[in-house]
Amino acid sequence: MNATPPHLTPEAASQLRDDLDGWTVDTVQDTLGERAMRAFGREQLLPATIAARAAGRERIAILSRLFILGDAVPREDVDAALPTLGTDGALATGLVEASGDAATDEIRALVDLRPTSATTEDGELTWWVAHDQGESITGRAVREDHVLGVGGASSTLASITMRTPVGRTLDLGTGCGIQALHASQHSQQVVATDISRRATAFAAFNEALNQPPGAAWDIREGSLLEPVAGEQFDLIVSNPPFVISPPGTPQFEYRDGGLEWDGVVAALATGVGAHLNPGGVAQFLGNWLIRDDWTERWEQWLDASEVPLDAWVIQRDVLDPAEYAETWLRDAGITRERDEARFYAAYEAYLAGFDAEGVEGIGFGAVLLRRPMLGSPTLRRLEEHEGALQSPLGPHLIDVLAASDWLAGASDQEVLDTAFTVAPDVTKETYGRPLQHEPEHILIRQGGGLGRSIKADTALAGLVGACDGELTAGQIAHALAALLDVPPGEMIGGLVPAVRDLVRDGFLTR
Numbered sequence: 001m002n003a004t005p006p007h008l009t010p011e012a013a014s015q016l017r018d019d020l021d022g023w024t025v026d027t028v029q030d031t032l033g034e035r036a037m038r039a040f041g042r043e044q045l046l047p048a049t050i051a052a053r054a055a056g057r058e059r060i061a062i063l064s065r066l067f068i069l070g071d072a073v074p075r076e077d078v079d080a081a082l083p084t085l086g087t088d089g090a091l092a093t094g095l096v097e098a099s100g101d102a103a104t105d106e107i108r109a110l111v112d113l114r115p116t117s118a119t120t121e122d123g124e125l126t127w128w129v130a131h132d133q134g135e136s137i138t139g140r141a142v143r144e145d146h147v148l149g150v151g152g153a154s155s156t157l158a159s160i161t162m163r164t165p166v167g168r169t170l171d172l173g174t175g176c177g178i179q180a181l182h183a184s185q186h187s188q189q190v191v192a193t194d195i196s197r198r199a200t201a202f203a204a205f206n207e208a209l210n211q212p213p214g215a216a217w218d219i220r221e222g223s224l225l226e227p228v229a230g231e232q233f234d235l236i237v238s239n240p241p242f243v244i245s246p247p248g249t250p251q252f253e254y255r256d257g258g259l260e261w262d263g264v265v266a267a268l269a270t271g272v273g274a275h276l277n278p279g280g281v282a283q284f285l286g287n288w289l290i291r292d293d294w295t296e297r298w299e300q301w302l303d304a305s306e307v308p309l310d311a312w313v314i315q316r317d318v319l320d321p322a323e324y325a326e327t328w329l330r331d332a333g334i335t336r337e338r339d340e341a342r343f344y345a346a347y348e349a350y351l352a353g354f355d356a357e358g359v360e361g362i363g364f365g366a367v368l369l370r371r372p373m374l375g376s377p378t379l380r381r382l383e384e385h386e387g388a389l390q391s392p393l394g395p396h397l398i399d400v401l402a403a404s405d406w407l408a409g410a411s412d413q414e415v416l417d418t419a420f421t422v423a424p425d426v427t428k429e430t431y432g433r434p435l436q437h438e439p440e441h442i443l444i445r446q447g448g449g450l451g452r453s454i455k456a457d458t459a460l461a462g463l464v465g466a467c468d469g470e471l472t473a474g475q476i477a478h479a480l481a482a483l484l485d486v487p488p489g490e491m492i493g494g495l496v497p498a499v500r501d502l503v504r505d506g507f508l509t510r
């Protein structure tokens with residue numbers, strides 16, 4: 001691990017890019033094998049190191065040993081694997097250190113550099129992302145200004161982000177710049193901010209190495225929304241430092257934003273609105289305190305926003321304070337085995353802090369806020385959803401927002417006059433006793449999106465089954481009324497709200 005983050009001149013960036021060509025997630029997997037990759041996923045490096053060493057001087061194996069596995073590699077092998085940049089060039093960038101100048105002297109990486117794959121409109125892309133080495137390589141707890149690599153939360157945010165072409169995007173808390181790399185694919189300009197100078201240096205390195213499309217990133221140092229005071233964006237993305245650390249618990253720049261409790265999420269919820277252009281969207285992840293009803297806190301934050309916003313918050317998980325403490329102590333490398341006294345003192349501080357605040361749980365979820373293009377907000381949806389999500393989810397969110405906009409302006413008569421089509425991912429499941437003529441339960445299930453399912457009665461199931469894009473909802477409702485011997489007004493009154501829900505959630509499309 002190096003005190004100084006790496007840096008790239010344009011010439012070194014171009015040389016390194018040439019040398020890394022073909023070093024992809026797939027070629028690494030092919031070289032190391034499935035057993036090694038599975039162990040790697042459990043943060044066990046030994047099987048991968050054995051496999052990579054066995055591959056000898058093969059280029060993919062050498063690059064992986066050096067930069068992903070933190071293994072020492074002889075200088076002559078590094079020279080062969082980086083034929084354009086060379087070991088001397090890599091030393092000058094701060095990527096590696098050397099034990100000497102001889103061909104057999106050891107070269108070790110000072111940073112973690114690895115390929116990551118991304119699915120974009122232009123197909124599957126490979127980016128090489130540099131960040132600080134983790135504990136599994138260094139064997140030490142991470143430094144306070146540790147710069148994270150691409151983790152689960154990074155990928156979740158990237159998956160849910162709506163990739164509509166936009167002008168200006170802000171990536172707040174950019175870290176190694178992974179969200180900015182994604183945003184560059186569909187933004188004319190990206191502003192990337194972070195409180196950490198080390199993080200902004202890594203982001204600049206990764207921009208130089210990967211040369212994303214669009215204008216050069218505007219990388220700024222500063223806390224939360226301060227670096228963009230007075231500016232507006234079409235998209236704000238943030239995987240912010242949302243971890244909640246009660247007094248006396250360990251703090252790290254990469255996960256604590258410097259505000260008390262869930263103050264970072266509160267600051268974004270109440271503050272991003274003023275930084276959105278009309279129609280602009282903010283998407284971020286967060287943790288929040290739960291005392292009784294989790295939605296109350298969100299209602300308060302949303303009501304306190306300077307600019308009224310459409311809001312959709314999906315709570316994906318809830319941990320009790322003990323589970324939360326254990327999770328983030330493990331993340332910090334503070335374990336009972338390593339330092340029992342420190343572990344228990346910090347564990348107790350978590351519990352004491354949360355208990356004193358009357359906290360029953362800590363929610364985790366995804367937030368989508370939108371400044372209405374015109375007029376007042378029409379969407380406020382706070383829901384719990386722990387099930388699997390379609391990946392990427394962004395396209396579905398785009399459809400859902402478009403459907404809710406249409407529904408907000410559509411009268412019941414307009415809904416009835418519309419010919420809907422049942423979405424291709426929707427299936428019907430019926431349950432009942434084998435000898436029973438009619439099913440006891442009918443479930444209409446969505447294969448994509450949020451994988452929702454709704455219970456339907458015979459009339460609603462009949463309506464969904466008849467939505468072929470030809471008949472209007474009103475025509476189908478009248479036919480069902482006659483078939484089921486129900487007064488038409490009653491049938492329509494029952495079906496319209498259900499159709500609205502189905503359209504809003506993407507079961508029926510226009």
Ligand SMILES: C[S@@+](CC[C@H](N)C(=O)[O-])C[C@H]1O[C@@H](n2cnc3c(N)ncnc32)[C@H](O)[C@@H]1O
Nearest residue numbers: 154173174175194195196223224239241254257
């Ligand atoms: C969880 S990391 C996210 C990194 C990256 N955007 C991703 O998606 O993987 C949070 C980042 O926020 C930064 N950060 C911490 N406190 C901050 C603050 N008050 N204002 C802005 N950024 C902050 C950290 O340095 C870190 O890089």
